[in-house]
Amino acid sequence: xxxxxxxxxxxSHKKAFPFLExxxxxxxxxxxxxxxxxxxxxxxxxxxxxxxxxxxxxxxxGRPFLGLAQTNKQLRAEFGPILPxxxxxxxxxxxxxxxxxxxxxxxxxxxxxxxxxxxxxxVVTQDAGVDILPLLSAPWDTLPFRFVKDYSDGERNPTDLxxxxxxxxxxxxxxxxxxxxxxxxFLSNGTLESVSVVRKQDNVxxxxxxxxxxxxxxxxxxxxxxxxxxxxxxxxDMAGVGYPSTQxxxxxGGKIFAARMGKDSFGLYGVDIKELENVGEDGExxxxxxxxxxxx
Numbered sequence: 001x002x003x004x005x006x007x008x009x010x011x012s013h014k015k016a017f018p019f020l021e022x023x024x025x026x027x028x029x030x031x032x033x034x035x036x037x038x039x040x041x042x043x044x045x046x047x048x049x050x051x052x053x054x055x056x057x058x059x060x061x062g063r064p065f066l067g068l069a070q071t072n073k074q075l076r077a078e079f080g081p082i083l084p085x086x087x088x089x090x091x092x093x094x095x096x097x098x099x100x101x102x103x104x105x106x107x108x109x110x111x112x113x114x115x116x117x118x119x120x121x122x123v124v125t126q127d128a129g130v131d132i133l134p135l136l137s138a139p140w141d142t143l144p145f146r147f148v149k150d151y152s153d154g155e156r157n158p159t160d161l162x163x164x165x166x167x168x169x170x171x172x173x174x175x176x177x178x179x180x181x182x183x184x185x186f187l188s189n190g191t192l193e194s195v196s197v198v199r200k201q202d203n204v205x206x207x208x209x210x211x212x213x214x215x216x217x218x219x220x221x222x223x224x225x226x227x228x229x230x231x232x233x234x235x236x237d238m239a240g241v242g243y244p245s246t247q248x249x250x251x252x253g254g255k256i257f258a259a260r261m262g263k264d265s266f267g268l269y270g271v272d273i274k275e276l277e278n279v280g281e282d283g284e285x286x287x288x289x290x291x292x293x294x295x296x
Contacts, residue, residue, distance in 0.1 A: 020074060031079050034068065085144045090163035091119070102143065110134035118159045118197070129196035129208065132162045136169055136195060137188040158197045161205060161243060168238040186231055191215050195235075202245070209235065209250040221253070228252045229273065232259045236271045249276070 019027070069080040088096050094115035102108040117123040117130040124130050140147075147163065169187060186192060193212040199205055209232060216224045228250055235248045236259035248259045255275055262272045 027078065031068075031082060034079070035082060085146060087146050087148050089148050090115075091159050094119075096145070107134075107138065111138060114162070115159070118157075118162055121199075124158050124197065124199045127198065129198035129206070130158065131194045131196050132158075132165070133187075133192055133195045135162050135166050138166070140166065157203070158199050158205060161197065161207075161239070161246060164242070165235070165238060168240070169235070189215075191227075191231070205243070205246040207235065207246060207248045209248065211250065225252050229257070232257060233271045233273060236260050236273075241269055 019030075022030075069076045069083060094112045097108050097112050102111075111134055114130060114132055114134050118132070147167075190212055193210040194208075196208045196210070197205055198208070211228060216227070229252060232248055232250045232252075239246055239248070239261060241261055241263075244261065246260065249256060251257075257273055258276050259271050259273045261269060263269050
């Protein structure tokens with residue numbers, strides 16, 4: 001039997017470079033060089049469950065060293081954390097988290113449930129609606145991904161509304177009333193019990209804010225009412241002019257109040273708040289009277 005080998009056969013028997021035997025300092029230098037040679041933008045992850053697999057170089061043309069994080073557990077643990085995190089479309093967040101769950105299993109489940117229900121017409125159109133508070137209070141800045149700044153479609157659906165509010169409510173912060181509204185702390189400090197979205201006909205969205213009354217124990221009534229009104233106005237203000245068919249509601253002092261962004265006769269935008277009376281079973285407005293007028 002001949003012992004001659006073709007160049008291809010000889011190449012296949014070359015010993016792999018013992019990269020993991022290098023000192024940690026040298027491995028870190030290699031990682032730094034790989035990051036320097038990688039375009040500084042995050043890849044956008046798109047959920048395509050029925051697509052066929054393409055070559056790695058085709059799927060990740062701008063991330064030539066991503067394979068370092070996919071070789072073995074040690075390399076993934078060392079190199080993975082310094083790679084730019086992926087960007088996701090909010091509408092496919094539940095698919096991503098089902099495949100790559102967060103370390104916090106409870107948070108992962110609550111986010112997936114809310115996202116799935118928002119996309120399910122049989123759920124989001126029911127009177128109970130979908131509680132999006134888990135999405136509004138989630139610590140997005142600490143999670144290993146970012147969102148693409150666009151919308152799933154042009155209809156401004158409930159998923160888009162949840163995405164927009166999750167970004168805006170923490171950006172447009174203000175300080176009022178002790179610590180109930182302090183840099184959007186009301187989203188996570190127990191002030192809110194739920195924030196439910198219902199989609200009505202013609203894409204009208206009703207957002208009902210339910211407060212945790214235990215949080216206001218011992219507070220004077222005027223103070224409690226002021227906090228609730230301020231939070232109601234803040235929701236409408238942060239939704240902005242992009243959601244004219246969205247109405248925010250809450251119960252204050254035994255009455256139902258509604259807020260939405262509007263424009264006055266001078267062309268100036270502001271939040272209109274009115275007391276609702278005779279609200280129908282379908283959730284549509286009954287008779288109403290303006291109580292705060294323009295809230296700025």
